[in-house]
Amino acid sequence: MTELAPEHRPTFSRASLADRLSPHAPVLLLLALAALGWLAIDQQSSWLTLTVSGLAMGMMIFTMAAGMTLVFGLMDVINFGHGAFVSVGAFVGVTALMLMPGMTAEASIWLNGFAVLLAVACAMLATGVMGYAFERVIVRPVYGAHLKQILVTMGGLIVVEQLIYVLWGPVEIFIERPAAFQGAITFAGAALEKYRLVAVALGLVVFLALRLTLKRTRIGLIVRAGVENGEMVQALGYRIERVFIGVFVAGSALAGLGGVMWGLYEQVITAHMGQETMILVFIVIIIGGLGSVEGCFIAALMVGLLQNYVAFLAPKAALISNIGLMAAILMWRPQGMTPVVKAK
Amino acid sequence: MSEPLLRLEGVFTDIEQYHILQGVDVAVPAGEVTMLLGRNGAGKTTTLRTIMGLWRARQGRILLDGRDIAALPTPVIARAGVALVPENMGVFSDLSVEENMVLAAVSGPLDRARLDWIFSVFPPLKTFWKLPAGNLSGGQKQMLSVARAVCEERKLYLIDEPSKGLAPAIVGTLVKALKDLKAAGATILLVEQNFSMARALGDHVAVMDDGRIVWTGAMATLAADPALQEKLMGLSMEGGHG
Numbered sequence: 001m002t003e004l005a006p007e008h009r010p011t012f013s014r015a016s017l018a019d020r021l022s023p024h025a026p027v028l029l030l031l032a033l034a035a036l037g038w039l040a041i042d043q044q045s046s047w048l049t050l051t052v053s054g055l056a057m058g059m060m061i062f063t064m065a066a067g068m069t070l071v072f073g074l075m076d077v078i079n080f081g082h083g084a085f086v087s088v089g090a091f092v093g094v095t096a097l098m099l100m101p102g103m104t105a106e107a108s109i110w111l112n113g114f115a116v117l118l119a120v121a122c123a124m125l126a127t128g129v130m131g132y133a134f135e136r137v138i139v140r141p142v143y144g145a146h147l148k149q150i151l152v153t154m155g156g157l158i159v160v161e162q163l164i165y166v167l168w169g170p171v172e173i174f175i176e177r178p179a180a181f182q183g184a185i186t187f188a189g190a191a192l193e194k195y196r197l198v199a200v201a202l203g204l205v206v207f208l209a210l211r212l213t214l215k216r217t218r219i220g221l222i223v224r225a226g227v228e229n230g231e232m233v234q235a236l237g238y239r240i241e242r243v244f245i246g247v248f249v250a251g252s253a254l255a256g257l258g259g260v261m262w263g264l265y266e267q268v269i270t271a272h273m274g275q276e277t278m279i280l281v282f283i284v285i286i287i288g289g290l291g292s293v294e295g296c297f298i299a300a301l302m303v304g305l306l307q308n309y310v311a312f313l314a315p316k317a318a319l320i321s322n323i324g325l326m327a328a329i330l331m332w333r334p335q336g337m338t339p340v341v342k343a344k
Numbered sequence: 345m346s347e348p349l350l351r352l353e354g355v356f357t358d359i360e361q362y363h364i365l366q367g368v369d370v371a372v373p374a375g376e377v378t379m380l381l382g383r384n385g386a387g388k389t390t391t392l393r394t395i396m397g398l399w400r401a402r403q404g405r406i407l408l409d410g411r412d413i414a415a416l417p418t419p420v421i422a423r424a425g426v427a428l429v430p431e432n433m434g435v436f437s438d439l440s441v442e443e444n445m446v447l448a449a450v451s452g453p454l455d456r457a458r459l460d461w462i463f464s465v466f467p468p469l470k471t472f473w474k475l476p477a478g479n480l481s482g483g484q485k486q487m488l489s490v491a492r493a494v495c496e497e498r499k500l501y502l503i504d505e506p507s508k509g510l511a512p513a514i515v516g517t518l519v520k521a522l523k524d525l526k527a528a529g530a531t532i533l534l535v536e537q538n539f540s541m542a543r544a545l546g547d548h549v550a551v552m553d554d555g556r557i558v559w560t561g562a563m564a565t566l567a568a569d570p571a572l573q574e575k576l577m578g579l580s581m582e583g584g585h586g
């Protein structure tokens with residue numbers, strides 16, 4: 001036996017610095033971006049405010065984008081209707097919040113927090129159910145046909161937007177955050193809006209929960225394996241289409257959560273808010289590497305930071321800057337920062 | 345002779361507009377190794393993929409234990425006890441060796457005794473247990489692919505050209521592992537171009553050409569008849585001068 005296959009004893013030679021850094025390049029890039037912002041913005045307090053604001057924005061975009069990148073990675077489905085879940089989530093969540101004036105008027109962290117959680121639960125439930133129907137009715141018949149997917153899911157988006165007009169009326173709705181999440185705290189001379197800190201915390205929880213699920217559970221293994229080679233996952237005995245529906249529903253619910261967060265951030269909601277955020281969502285999932293949750297997370301934070309720094313330094317260049325970032329990153333890594341391996 | 349574990353009856357498979365399998369009849373007796381030989385492009389991989397349900401048979405029956413599985417979804421076929429080691433190995437490179445194995449054990453946690461045996465025949469899998477499978481060498485990936493199939497007891501193993509592109513030492517390792525598997529009473533349908541490997545393992549032989557079975561018989565018959573080997577191996581080894 002041993003003479004057939006002598007036990008291989010690898011020697012782990014010291015990898016070069018570049019080799020060791022390469023896997024961490026996205027994180028380093030994010031830190032570099034923050035450092036660059038620090039150099040470009042004279043006042044440290046402004047920098048801190050902008051950084052928190054950028055991180056909050058990034059977390060919200062990540063929450064909206066995570067489902068879409070997984071759906072693409074797993075089933076090769078481009079869902080242009082994903083923004084519909086953001087809008088519906090926002091409307092359902094905000095409506096729920098408005099039905100609980102008693103719990104949101106007085107500044108009590110517990111009461112207000114509970115009200116927001118309840119609103120989020122309603123929004124996620126609604127968008128989750130809607131995601132299930134969307135997958136069954138709209139996406140299922142067009143598996144494997146990208147052009148049809150784009151047309152049909154765009155159509156779905158328009159229908160949903162019109163339904164929002166029917167149910168909630170055509171004008172935008174202005175909202176007040178629950179009392180405990182209004183205003184700002186001062187830290188190191190910088191004014192940090194309380195709500196943004198909440199958004200950062202919430203986004204972080206979503207990311208960690210998602211990461212844990214993907215790394216530590218069997219469903220997570222199936223999803224990660226399925227992104228690379230769905231056929232082999234089926235040959236091992238897993239019904240990948242069921243897993244896919246699960247991912248679609250979870251992704252839709254997350255988009256709904258992102259919608260509530262975004263609505264409370266902007267303090268106004270419209271039927272087409274989802275569609276508007278989709279531009280940033282697209283940039284983020286492309287920069288991150290289609291199908292990669294971690295890439296999506298780092299990319300979202302980068303986009304959030306850049307958007308806020310540039311909006312402060314040169315307001316007119318904000319959106320352009322993110323498209324520039326996308327171009328630069330694609331020139332460096334054409335498959336995105338954390339490319340996902342695909343069989344065939 | 346008792347009913348074989350697997351029997352294909354007049355199986356036709358189309359891939360897009362091409363008629364690839366044109367009436368395949370083959371029997372795979374339980375507890376023995378059946379070799380599927382044939383030149384490149386004969387339809388061996390297509391046959392295995394059709395059994396697994398990854399391609400759909402347009403016509404014909406695929407009987408596993410007497411039950412027609414031709415129309416069943418792939419995961420159901422897998423859970424009925426059919427394991428595939430695909431031609432491209434199908435290893436998940438983003439997952440660690442361990443995660444690849446955990447995923448392959450569909451009916452519960454990994455069996456310790458089987459795992460010890462796997463580590464003894466494929467030591468590199470133990471060495472690289474926690475590493476991403478994408479970092480493995482080609483030979484080690486093939487070991488992982490076979491290990492995934494054998495990590496649980498299955499009714500039928502479909503193994504597609506495990507020796508492809510591997511150095512002789514690694515082929516020897518694979519032969520040893522498959523011999524162990526065979527000694528434990530496994531039923532194997534093995535596609536193999538390497539005739540010495542085929543001879544070392546096979547009990548029965550089916551030779552394919554142009555989407556049909558053109559010869560079936562005992563490995564002993566083929567091994568003892570150089571003229572027949574010449575004729576059939578011309579089909580199976582040289583790549584179509586017939």
Ligand SMILES: Nc1ncnc2c1ncn2[C@@H]1O[C@H](COP(=O)(O)OP(=O)(O)OP(=O)(O)O)[C@@H](O)[C@H]1O
Pocket residue numbers: 359360362364382383384385386387388389390391431
């Ligand atoms: N995805 C596909 N699309 C079109 N034709 C295909 C496809 N896969 C296989 N074929 C064709 O089917 C025929 C049989 O292929 P198959 O892979 O089954 O051969 P094989 O016997 O396994 O050959 P090899 O020894 O080279 O692996 C070939 O002519 C091949 O070109």
Ligand SMILES: [Mg+2]
Pocket residue numbers: 388389390431504505
């Ligand atoms: Mg083949």
